[in-house]
Amino acid sequence: MGKDKKKINNGILLAILIFGCFLSTLNQTLLNIALSNLMDVFHVTATTVQWISTGFMLVNGILIPITAYLMKRFTTRQLFLSAMLFLLIGSIICAVAPNFSVLLAGRMIQAAGAGIIMPLMMSVVLTIFPVEKRGSAMGLLGLAIIFAPAIGPTLSGFVIQYHSWRWLFIGLIPLVLIVILLAYKYLVNVSETSKSKLDVVSVLLSTFGFGFILYGFSSAGSRGWDDLFVILTLVIGIVVTALFCIRQMKSDDPLLNLSVFKHKVFTLTSVINVLITMMMYADMILLPIYLQKGRGFTAFDAGLLLLPGALVNAFMSPVTGKLYDRFGAKPLFIIGLLFIIPSMWAVTDLSVTTTYMFLMIRTICLRIGLSFITMPLNTAGLNALPKQLGMHGSAVNNTVRQIAGAIGTAVVITIYTAQATSHAATVMHSNPSTTPELLKTLASILGASDAYYFMMILAVIALVITLFMPKKKKSTMQEQA
Known part of the structure; x- marks a missing residue:
């Protein structure tokens, strides 16, 4: 009887965690489509508005190393409930924000919650599932982690077009409340706490x-x-x-155990992870800005454009997991990058006539490439570590990823802004009669193209590094078999 109860709890436990993780990941990309709308509402520039994304990732990146300590010190239940409370309070502040600063503060509070949830989930899976079931449990998490950002832009595009951006947060509030109530009733503690300093x-x-x-x-x-x-x-x-x-x-007893970098494969996957994450986050922010500012598409159109690719990505995730088990990481990375490089090159000469369909197919190709890399990349890195370093590897991995995402976003928006300004000056110089509207559009399109050149170079560098990855050894294939 006791055994059955434990079984049910695992299912419920995982369901609550996935629901919580889904909301916090959804929340991370929910505002990407809303950025150009918020630029108009609060009268701020692209460099200011991108802090909504960068700030979120920064708080996440700072909190993830501390999570390892928090997990030793507090119970799963305490941590999960506090994370969800941060998400709730942050959402309420954002929903009523009278100006940009208050909105940003609300986002930072939300991020504090999101930063705790990711590593917490990984460690719960490592605790409650035996080795042979971890793969499928991680696959389910992967679906939540990839599917949420996939539907985020379309959902928020729809909300912004037909309602106010405030509804993005008002809609989150009841969902977060449901997770808090479920967790309060069903969530059990899976880890032991200790008084660590x-x-x-x-x-x-x-x-x-x-x-x-x-x-x-x-x-x-x-x-x-x-x-x-x-x-x-x-x-x-x-x-x-x-x-x-x-x-x-x-x-x-380090906050972040950096000895994981003594393992060559982990270090190589971390560097590739940085490059891939920079491209992924930058693309998710740059494409909507180009579509809305450069081409005058609505937020909903921009969100819809990203949807098919993101769905392909989510459903490819379990497939590439199986391929990874069979062939190892190296061939998968090479295939992935051979999809990514052309899809970055395809948008280096954006114009006023680039078709919607062309951009959609290009984004699907990019996403297919990413799905060959994202999950296998984490698995390959963590598999290269001895067991006792697993949790530290996961913390280092998450920290590196958040910081790379934030820097990537900042650098790409910086290139975009700087190039758009210099293109505007050039256009004005060669054709002084250009209307301000057309000038803004042209500058935006040319700036976006230049930023994509930079991302294509990153993809090529990632491919070169991949060639140094060791092949999957025959012996480990036999062991697994």
Whole structure:
């Protein structure tokens, strides 16, 4: 009898966690389509408005290393409920935000919740599922993690076109409440807690280090790369982050265990992860801006354009998982990048006449490429580590990914803004009679094309690094068989 009860609990536990994770991931991409709408509502520039995304990822990136400590210190139930409460409070603040600063503050509070949930879920799966069932459990999580950002843009495009952007948050509130009530009733604790000490200095170093680096990257858009403030911020950020890394290496109980980088495969997959994440997040922000600012499409149209590719990505996820088990990571990465490079090249010469269908097919190709890489990339990296480093590997992985996403977004928007400004000047110079509307449109389209050139170069670099990945060994194939 006791055994049955445990079984049911696993199912319910996973369902509640997936629902919570779905909402927090959905929330992360919900506003990408709304950015150009918010630029008009609050009268802010592209460099300011992208903080809604960058700020969210930054808080996430800062919190993920601390989660390892939080998981030792508090129960699963306490952490999950606090994460959902942050999400709820943040959503309420965003829903009533009178100005951009309040909206951003609400987003940061939401991000605090989202930052805790991801690593918490991974560790719960590692705790409650035996090794042979982890793959399928992770597959389900993967579906939630990939499917949520997939429907986010279409959903928010629909809401913005027919209602106010505030409904994006008002709609979240009852759903988060349901998760809180379910978790309160059914969620059990799966981990033991211990009185471990928090290394406050490390927390401060990681917060300021990552914070300054990101702030420097995203200020470069409006101030230019040669601005003293930007250079100083970046230098301080890099120095503080270096101090953080040195402290982690010397510590007996580090916040982020950096010894995972001694494993070659983990290091290679981390570098590829950085490049892929930068491209993925940047594309999710840049394409809607081009469609809405450059081409005058509605938010709903822009969201619909991203939907087929994202659905393909979500449903390919379990398939590429199986392929990974059979062939290892290297062939999958190469196939994936051979899809990604042409799909980045295809949008390096965007114009006023680029068709909707062309962009949709291009986005589907990009997503097929990404699905060959995203999940297998994490699995390959974590599989290369000895068992005791698994959880640390996961924390390092998530941190690297969030920070890469935030830097990628900031850099791409910076390139887009800088290039759009210089193109506008060139167009004005060669044809002074251009109307302001047309000027804005042309500058936006040319700026987006240049930013995609940069992303294509990143994809080529990723392909070169992939060639250094070791092949799957015959012996490990036989062991698995």
